[in-house]
Amino acid sequence: MPAPDGRIPSGAATSSRSRPPRWWLLLGRDRTAAAAATVLALVFLVALSGRLFLGDRAVRQDLRASLRPPSLDHGFSGLLGTDVLGRSVLARLVDAAGTTLSIAVPAVLCSLLIGSALGLWAGYHGGVRESVAMRVADVILSFPSLLIAVVVLYVFAPGAMNIVLILAVARIPVYLRTARAEAAELRSRLFVDAARTFGTPASAIIVRHLLPIALPTLLTVATLDFCFVMLTESSLSFLGIGIQPPEVSWGLMVAQGRQYLRTAWWIAVLPGLAIMLTTVSATVLAAWVRLATDPGQRWRLTLPRKRRGARAAVPPEMIA
Amino acid sequence: MKPTDLPSPGRPVLEVDGLRVDLHTPSGTVRAVDGVSFGVHKGRTLALLGESGCGKSMTALSIAGLLDPVAEVTGGSVRVSGTDVVRSSRAERRKLAGPVLSIVFQDALAALNPVQPVGRQLAEPFRIHRGLSRRRAAQRAVELMTRVGIPEPGLRARSYPHQFSGGMRQRLLIAMAVALDPDVLIADEPTTALDVTVQAQIMRLLRDLRTEREMALVLITHDLAVVARHADDVVVMYAGTVVETGPVRDVFSRPRHPYTKGLLDSVPEHAVRGRPLPAVPGSPPELSAVPSGCVFRARCPLAAERCARERPPLESVGVSRSAACHFSEEFDRV
Amino acid sequence: MSEPPGTPLLDVRGVTKSFGHGRRRLTAVDGVDIRVGRGETLGLVGESGCGKSTLARVVLGLERPDAGSVRFDGTDPFTLKGRDLLAWRRRVQMVFQDPFASLNARMCAGDLIGEPWRTHRDIVPTARERDRRVRELLSLVGLRESDAGRYPNEFSGGQRQRIGIARALALEPDLIVCDEPVSALDLSVQAQVLNVLSELRARLGVSYVFISHDLSVVRYISDRVAVMYLGKVIEHGRADDVFDRPLHPYTAALMSSAPRLDVSGEAPGEEIPLRGEIPSPYGIPSGCRFRTRCWKSEARCAETAPSAVTREPAPPTGRERHEGLCHFPLDG
Numbered sequence: 001m002p003a004p005d006g007r008i009p010s011g012a013a014t015s016s017r018s019r020p021p022r023w024w025l026l027l028g029r030d031r032t033a034a035a036a037a038t039v040l041a042l043v044f045l046v047a048l049s050g051r052l053f054l055g056d057r058a059v060r061q062d063l064r065a066s067l068r069p070p071s072l073d074h075g076f077s078g079l080l081g082t083d084v085l086g087r088s089v090l091a092r093l094v095d096a097a098g099t100t101l102s103i104a105v106p107a108v109l110c111s112l113l114i115g116s117a118l119g120l121w122a123g124y125h126g127g128v129r130e131s132v133a134m135r136v137a138d139v140i141l142s143f144p145s146l147l148i149a150v151v152v153l154y155v156f157a158p159g160a161m162n163i164v165l166i167l168a169v170a171r172i173p174v175y176l177r178t179a180r181a182e183a184a185e186l187r188s189r190l191f192v193d194a195a196r197t198f199g200t201p202a203s204a205i206i207v208r209h210l211l212p213i214a215l216p217t218l219l220t221v222a223t224l225d226f227c228f229v230m231l232t233e234s235s236l237s238f239l240g241i242g243i244q245p246p247e248v249s250w251g252l253m254v255a256q257g258r259q260y261l262r263t264a265w266w267i268a269v270l271p272g273l274a275i276m277l278t279t280v281s282a283t284v285l286a287a288w289v290r291l292a293t294d295p296g297q298r299w300r301l302t303l304p305r306k307r308r309g310a311r312a313a314v315p316p317e318m319i320a
Numbered sequence: 321m322k323p324t325d326l327p328s329p330g331r332p333v334l335e336v337d338g339l340r341v342d343l344h345t346p347s348g349t350v351r352a353v354d355g356v357s358f359g360v361h362k363g364r365t366l367a368l369l370g371e372s373g374c375g376k377s378m379t380a381l382s383i384a385g386l387l388d389p390v391a392e393v394t395g396g397s398v399r400v401s402g403t404d405v406v407r408s409s410r411a412e413r414r415k416l417a418g419p420v421l422s423i424v425f426q427d428a429l430a431a432l433n434p435v436q437p438v439g440r441q442l443a444e445p446f447r448i449h450r451g452l453s454r455r456r457a458a459q460r461a462v463e464l465m466t467r468v469g470i471p472e473p474g475l476r477a478r479s480y481p482h483q484f485s486g487g488m489r490q491r492l493l494i495a496m497a498v499a500l501d502p503d504v505l506i507a508d509e510p511t512t513a514l515d516v517t518v519q520a521q522i523m524r525l526l527r528d529l530r531t532e533r534e535m536a537l538v539l540i541t542h543d544l545a546v547v548a549r550h551a552d553d554v555v556v557m558y559a560g561t562v563v564e565t566g567p568v569r570d571v572f573s574r575p576r577h578p579y580t581k582g583l584l585d586s587v588p589e590h591a592v593r594g595r596p597l598p599a600v601p602g603s604p605p606e607l608s609a610v611p612s613g614c615v616f617r618a619r620c621p622l623a624a625e626r627c628a629r630e631r632p633p634l635e636s637v638g639v640s641r642s643a644a645c646h647f648s649e650e651f652d653r654v
Numbered sequence: 655m656s657e658p659p660g661t662p663l664l665d666v667r668g669v670t671k672s673f674g675h676g677r678r679r680l681t682a683v684d685g686v687d688i689r690v691g692r693g694e695t696l697g698l699v700g701e702s703g704c705g706k707s708t709l710a711r712v713v714l715g716l717e718r719p720d721a722g723s724v725r726f727d728g729t730d731p732f733t734l735k736g737r738d739l740l741a742w743r744r745r746v747q748m749v750f751q752d753p754f755a756s757l758n759a760r761m762c763a764g765d766l767i768g769e770p771w772r773t774h775r776d777i778v779p780t781a782r783e784r785d786r787r788v789r790e791l792l793s794l795v796g797l798r799e800s801d802a803g804r805y806p807n808e809f810s811g812g813q814r815q816r817i818g819i820a821r822a823l824a825l826e827p828d829l830i831v832c833d834e835p836v837s838a839l840d841l842s843v844q845a846q847v848l849n850v851l852s853e854l855r856a857r858l859g860v861s862y863v864f865i866s867h868d869l870s871v872v873r874y875i876s877d878r879v880a881v882m883y884l885g886k887v888i889e890h891g892r893a894d895d896v897f898d899r900p901l902h903p904y905t906a907a908l909m910s911s912a913p914r915l916d917v918s919g920e921a922p923g924e925e926i927p928l929r930g931e932i933p934s935p936y937g938i939p940s941g942c943r944f945r946t947r948c949w950k951s952e953a954r955c956a957e958t959a960p961s962a963v964t965r966e967p968a969p970p971t972g973r974e975r976h977e978g979l980c981h982f983p984l985d986g
Contacts, residue, residue, distance in 0.1 A: 190756040194818075197714050198770035198825065199743040208769075212760050371840035372811070486702075487931050515701035516867060517928050520911035542841055545870075545913035572915070586845035588874035589915050593893075596852060597874075599845035603810040619842075 033288035036281040043278050047101040050094035058095040062086035067264045081266040092248055099249045104230045110168035112175055112222050119179025120206050124187050137173035145170035153241040167229050178221050182214035216293030223286035227279040250275050332359030333536045334504045340395035341378050350607040352378045354560040360536040367539045367551035373604045375560040376540050380506050384423045385413040401503050418445050422497040426509040428489035432481040439477025445499040464495040487518035498529050506538045523550050556580050559605050559615040566641035576643040578620045622647050663861055664690040668722035671708055680935050682708040684885035695862040697876030703935045704882040706865045710831045714748050747822040751834035753814035757806045763817050764788045764802035770824045791820040795850050812843030831863045869912050873897050881905050884943045891976030901965050901978035903948050950982045
């Protein structure tokens with residue numbers, strides 16, 4: 001069968017392969033992940049804008065309204081009850097959300113950026129650079145982060161900035177190791193070899209090829225790390241060396257409500273619930289993000305939940 | 321390797337009839353196998369020949385009952401020694417796996433347990449299906465290793481899969497597959513990942529075992545030359561359907577389907593250096609976009625209007641031969 | 655060793671490359687000579703562990719040889735730095751084996767083909783020029799202009815390989831090393847890609863080093879061929895000479911093991927059974943490295959490494975000699 005007109009027979013297929021479905025559609029199909037994403041979105045929204053609607057309700061004291069249980073009788077502010085000083089728990093929850101997130105998010109972003117950059121660079125080059133970076137990570141990891149935080153915050157005054165710094169530094173190794181592992185695996189891939197044959201410099205290879213591929217994993221780690229950082233901040237505040245009054249965070253609210261657990265449970269339990277809800281949603285979303293951002297694993301999201309880890313670890317296009 | 325010339329009497333030990341398999345993908349359900357039928361007799365080798373997406377591996381997995389969870393059999397039957405494996409329950413299929421039907425995969429390293437010594441893995445079929453004691457099963461395992469040509473089997477039974485070479489691992493897989501004397505052995509691209517000189521050894525081993533144990537050997541491959549040398553009969557598959565069947569010698573010397581002819585022509589073996597190869601234009605279709613009517617018409621030089629309307633049925637075109645083409649009568653090798 | 659007429663484009667002499675140290679030292683390439691002339695195709699044949707991929711990487715400058723020299727048009731690329739090295743990189747490119755792994759799945763075809771220009775900005779100074787060139791290259795390999803915006807997962811294996819070829823052409827190289835370019839492709843597509851490669855050779859005069867384990871493909875596309883075993887070139891010569899009348903027992907065994915399409919009904923040619931498997935590259939046999947599997951081996955083969963033997967009668971001057979490393983070469 002001769003080629004028509006001596007032209008190279010067209011390699012174009014009769015039909016193109018289907019594009020992968022858009023991520024919001026994927027999210028919509030998985031109800032659990034969609035719920036988690038909604039919860040998180042709400043939390044962020046509240047954290048960002050809640051203070052605008054609150055006025056001063058979070059700090060307005062009214063000793064006559066002290067320790068009121070949650071009820072519908074006293075308007076919006078009384079919805080979740082009041083604490084010992086008569087302050088609205090709902091308002092304080094909203095305020096605390098802002099504080100908690102304003103610590104957790106910058107800390108995660110800092111460690112994500114620094115750790116990933118160092119890790120990718122070390123992983124790609126290997127050799128001495130890799131060893132040094134790994135040892136640095138080991139040193140940081142060998143100190144129990146909570147203990148270090150306690151010491152540092154006790155010596156220097158506790159404040160939002162110091163907390164963010166401490167948490168950021170303590171978590172750098174997590175990203176460093178992940179990024180290094182990804183880069184070390186990717187550096188021997190064929191398309192990286194190809195880039196080297198054009199004479200592409202190392203920095204360009206890292207940014208152009210390694211970073212986009214490692215990013216989903218790093219973001220998944222960041223989502224999970226977000227939970228850890230939030231809980232650590234809550235623990236520090238609970239211990240009294242985190243957020244100081246008059247500022248408020250969820251952990252601080254739990255601490256302050258501890259002595260009233262028998263009499264006014266809502267002061268401690270509700271912020272605890274808020275912490276739990278946020279971390280669980282972030283964890284669930286992280287699991288979804290891991291599958292959704294990896295084009296090779298995305299097909300698993302179409303299986304019913306209980307079958308996702310199931311036997312056939314073979315995506316459809318590999319069969320036949 | 322000389323193909324067996326004597327026809328085998330009696331019913332085929334493996335009979336596939338109108339098999340249909342659907343695949344559930346993120347973008348919908350596609351038909352991966354659409355009405356495939358063929359039969360294999362004991363002591364003969366049948367090759368399922370085709371390119372990617374033709375459905376040959378799916379067919380093999382359906383026969384072996386290994387399809388969950390993304391694919392399911394939606395029609396047809398597969399009879400092995402009389403039992404319809406498609407209609408059987410998982411427990412019944414598990415009983416057949418080994419003593420009646422067995423499969424050898426391409427990737428030996430993935431198919432063997434990396435943390436168990438090979439001797440124990442080889443002994444497992446004997447312990448499960450024949451209830452042999454640990455010592456007896458180990459003895460049988462060593463005998464098997466000797467039979468497939470692994471040197472110093474007594475010693476190497478304690479080694480782990482990664483300590484063997486690719487060829488040796490493939491022999492181990494074959495040993496496991498024939499341990500319980502199955503009636504049907506399916507080999508899915510058994511030599512694709514191996515070196516050429518090792519391929520020859522492995523194919524010879526498969527042939528000898530087939531004759532010795534009177535098995536039916538189903539060879540799944542995309543390599544025309546392997547089919548030519550090692551198979552008795554061939555079923556050519558394209559886009560989930562069968563387009564031609566028959567004895568290898570007849571089909572390859574006088575193909576009756578344009579796809580088979582196209583494949584045979586595009587092999588560089590008889591080509592003249594400097595002249596372009598007569599290549600089949602385009603590529604095998606996506607399973608989600610199989611052309612209406614004849615599945616091959618988008619790439620076929622003989623495609624006519626009729627081909628878009630009617631799918632040509634698989635019809636007899638000679639003794640033990642069939643082809644699915646509207647023009648198989650006029651079609652002849654130039 | 656005889657040379658093809660004219661100065662060779664690529665001249666590799668005595669190249670050795672090892673990995674690891676101590677007992678775990680692996681000599682992947684051991685004193686290899688190859689030559690490729692302008693517009694010529696050299697086929698490199700061998701099984702796993704023979705060193706052909708390592709040799710390819712040395713030729714491309716991805717690995718530095720431990721011994722020996724590589725000369726490209728007279729220059730040794732390993733002595734170049736900076737701008738000169740970058741300029742040299744334009745002249746040698748590679749088409750990789752795996753069409754799935756050699757393209758970054760997150761870049762579209764246009765970006766993939768144009769990636770080399772991001773490091774060599776002087777070739778296509780403007781975006782317009784760039785787009786024009788991408789379209790040109792796409793049509794050169796038989797793809798559509800509209801394919802420039804598509805991603806690798808939207809193409810078939812054969813199409814991806816065409817993208818890889820287009821990318822290799824982006825810098826207008828003189829020599830392209832093709833590492834098993836069609837092995838991962840469907841049969842009906844292999845022929846298409848081979849045609850693309852042949853057409854490019856005719857149109858652009860580019861030279862190839864064509865690496866493959868598939869003898870029929872190598873024979874079809876190569877002018878000359880070198881057969882490798884465990885790091886050494888054990889036979890080389892014109893393709894027809896080597897394949898019609900192999901000198902070395904390994905070449906003969908390779909050819910008889912490779913199944914052929916002949917179904918004329920005659921008994922297939924005697925299959926030469928080889929003993930055992932390829933020895934581990936960590937423990938290369940003494941003397942002739944093929945002796946552990948060779949049916950002709952004798953005591954002499956274990957004691958001394960064979961030197962080059964030429965197939966008689968020697969061809970007229972100007973034509974490549976047919977040589978092999980064997981104490982007991984096969985008769986023609």
